[in-house]
Amino acid sequence: MGASRSSHVASDVAEASDAAGAADASDRYSAPHAGKSESFDPHDFDACREAAFRLLDAAPRSTGALRQRLAGKGYDDGMIDDVIDRLAELHLLDDEAYARSVVRYCSNRMMGYRGAVMEMRRKGVAPSLAHRIADEAAAQGVFEEAAWELGRKVAKKTRGLDRQVRLRRFWSAGGRKGHDSDTLRRVAHELLND
Numbered sequence: 001m002g003a004s005r006s007s008h009v010a011s012d013v014a015e016a017s018d019a020a021g022a023a024d025a026s027d028r029y030s031a032p033h034a035g036k037s038e039s040f041d042p043h044d045f046d047a048c049r050e051a052a053f054r055l056l057d058a059a060p061r062s063t064g065a066l067r068q069r070l071a072g073k074g075y076d077d078g079m080i081d082d083v084i085d086r087l088a089e090l091h092l093l094d095d096e097a098y099a100r101s102v103v104r105y106c107s108n109r110m111m112g113y114r115g116a117v118m119e120m121r122r123k124g125v126a127p128s129l130a131h132r133i134a135d136e137a138a139a140q141g142v143f144e145e146a147a148w149e150l151g152r153k154v155a156k157k158t159r160g161l162d163r164q165v166r167l168r169r170f171w172s173a174g175g176r177k178g179h180d181s182d183t184l185r186r187v188a189h190e191l192l193n194d
Helices: 002-030 045-058 063-072 077-089 095-108 113-122 127-139 142-157 163-176 181-191
Strands: none
Touching: 045 063, 045 077, 063 077, 095 113, 095 127, 095 142, 113 127, 127 142, 142 163, 142 181, 163 181
């Protein structure tokens, strides 16, 4: 009787394991990726558009980033172009507005011109647009103010330390954040020269 009971338990465990494995397998193959689902059509405009909506609902994206994500899902390049054109017509996709939001994010993180351009490029903004938006922000003093804010923060954190240590930490932070050396030199002279 004990042997019979343990064989039933083993059978139940095996069935549960098989069911869990089947559920995991169905989760893996339910996403619309090329080669993973028999019903996936890389030329289906509606499915591509819905995938784009889901991606944009999750987070704002540039045209380049959205294009890359849709291509990664297996949609045809021509279909992706059609969907992106339609989203742009509906003002649901605006690279210029997106680039400006990235610059605001970078400014809040005390980043400089070079850092902001790199961040926009990383997020799929076209190089010419990234430089144009960064140039506008620079003309408005956005990166200059970010450098001063960074300088005030480093000066406060390093108060009481050796001057060379303070300068090294500031220059290191400024370099990582993509500030230019002329701006860093002015800020360091004013805030860390004691």
